[in-house]
Amino acid sequence: MAVRLDPYEEAKKQLEVTASILGLSKEVYDMLATPERIVQVKIPVVMRDGSVKVFIGWRVQHNSALGPYKGGVRYSPETNLSEVMALAMWMTWKNSLAGLPYGGAKGGIQVDPFQLNQYELMQLSKNYFSAISPFVGVDLDIPAPDVNTNPQTMAWFLDAYESRTGLKQLGVVTGKPLELGGLETRIYSTGLGVATVAQAAAKKLWGGIEGRTVAIQGFGNVGYYTAKFLKEMGAKVVAISDIKGGIYNSKGFDPDAVREYITKKGSGFVIDYPDVERKITNDELLTSNVDILVPAAVENVINASNANNVKAKLIVEGANGPTSPEAEQILVKKQVVIVPDILANSGGVVMSHIEWVNNRMGGWITEEEAKNKLMQKMTDNFNAVWNYWEQKLGGLGGAYSMRTAAQAIAVDKVVRAMKLRGWI
Missing domain, CATH: 3.40.50.720 (NAD(P)-binding Rossmann-like Domain)
Structure with a gap:
């Protein structure tokens, strides 16, 4: 049975171990542990009985040293700001470890999506994304599916963004339906x-x-x-x-x-x-x-x-x-x-990167090529972590x-990027 611990505190404990391994100062640790931006929005939805219910949503942008923020959006009655902050931090390490030109972010709405009908879900999704649209963009922050969200959710996000901004940018979200620039492999x-x-x-x-x-x-x-x-x-x-x-x-x-x-x-x-x-x-x-x-x-x-x-x-x-x-x-x-x-x-964010690049280049890859690239990338990343673990940490x-090996590789890369930028 799952024990409900504070996710953000758990993420920071993991970072403390990594910081110790890498010999990072308290100041660098604090910069790594603290999100760059936290956006909280209220999301009004007209329910089937005509009443208006307000939901709370978040977008946490943890670190952008390696590139635009990247991470999914989840719908769950259990999600909260602490969870979204932890997931955003983990996305920073995940993207860094995967060798992707992204920082880390995560989004969440505190809602039980199974209690909403399709029209209510569409309102929820579009109103949420419209509210966070000043903080996302193809070169700023690129959301994707997560728990209880899917390609249809991303289609609603995309439409809300384009309606709000007037921009036609398929790459602002990934994990989209095929008709809107998605890849079947992403599923x-x-x-x-x-x-x-x-x-x-x-x-x-x-x-x-x-x-x-x-x-x-x-x-x-x-x-x-x-x-x-x-x-x-x-x-x-x-x-x-x-x-x-x-x-x-x-x-x-x-x-x-x-x-x-x-x-x-x-x-x-x-x-x-x-x-x-x-x-x-x-x-x-x-x-x-x-x-x-x-x-x-x-x-x-x-x-x-x-x-x-x-x-x-x-x-x-x-x-x-x-x-x-x-x-x-x-x-x-x-x-x-x-x-x-x-x-x-x-694998999800690796394929999201392939989709994002594909959107920006006007379509360049087949599904089989995308699948093969994913499997090769995952194998190479595993071998890099295994070798570091064996050679430097005792295996x-x-x-x-x-x-610890994976985070050491990922955090070290982020820290080096921060130093080059003059942040630390």
Whole structure:
């Protein structure tokens, strides 16, 4: 079960460790920990009964040393300013580590989107983006989908921006529908990226991923496509869960069949799938006897209360911040390899960059070329982090996780850019 910690405080704890490794001063740490801009907006929506309800939204722009801000927008009743600030910081490290010419940002609206109809969602989306439009732009800040947002949401964002500014700039958001300059590859890019680095890590640990058992917590877009691509790579997905609970089958699942069942049922959940050996809770999934664990749901699901019971030897973080710092210390001592979120789930933003460039150049890449570029980029980034971890931090059996290696590479690059600009 997820423990509700303060996400921004957790992000700063991670940064403190990295700052210590890099020998950064307190002044540099403070600059890195503090967002450059926080925008809060009120979003009025005319509800179906004629009443007007006001929602609160945020856009946090963390650091722009490497380029324009980049990061998604999530719709969730659980989101808050602290979470958005943490996610914006993680986006800075993610973009830096991926070698992209972006800084980090994140957006969020405190809303349960499933309680709104399509017209209400359209109002919410357009009014939010209209309100933040002075602070975004193709060379300033480029939002994208995140939790509970999708290509349709991005189409509404784009239309609101163009209506407000009078500019025709497809590249102001990424993750758009194909008709508005999007790429089909973007839909599955995060899941493909997670699967690609899982395959690379399995090769380091076991010589390959074929036959390795996998448990995936979260069966949304990221979880489904991760499961799909891992199965294609030869792994066996034996456990899957979502918000209602999970299922286990030692023979493995066909992710397409599970998704098709849920879709046909309408508002169905993984736990309703009939072809199972047993139903399990999310807590049981996290501690199941598998080789690879992919937390692809929410923050802090692996924490001090359950880390000692984790049996997987490889954790690949499909979600943002699913492992608390306390849990990570426990897992490092157990010699569990953790491929951190800023590396593992960066496939979405890598593909967003390809889409952004494609929009600005008038269309230049095929879907197959985009897919191949993504997989090569993810593999190269994984190898760079693994080599730094082994050569400078002791690797497996050392005192630090791969997250520290990934953040050290990312933060060092941001700091060097800040120094060149004369900020520090």
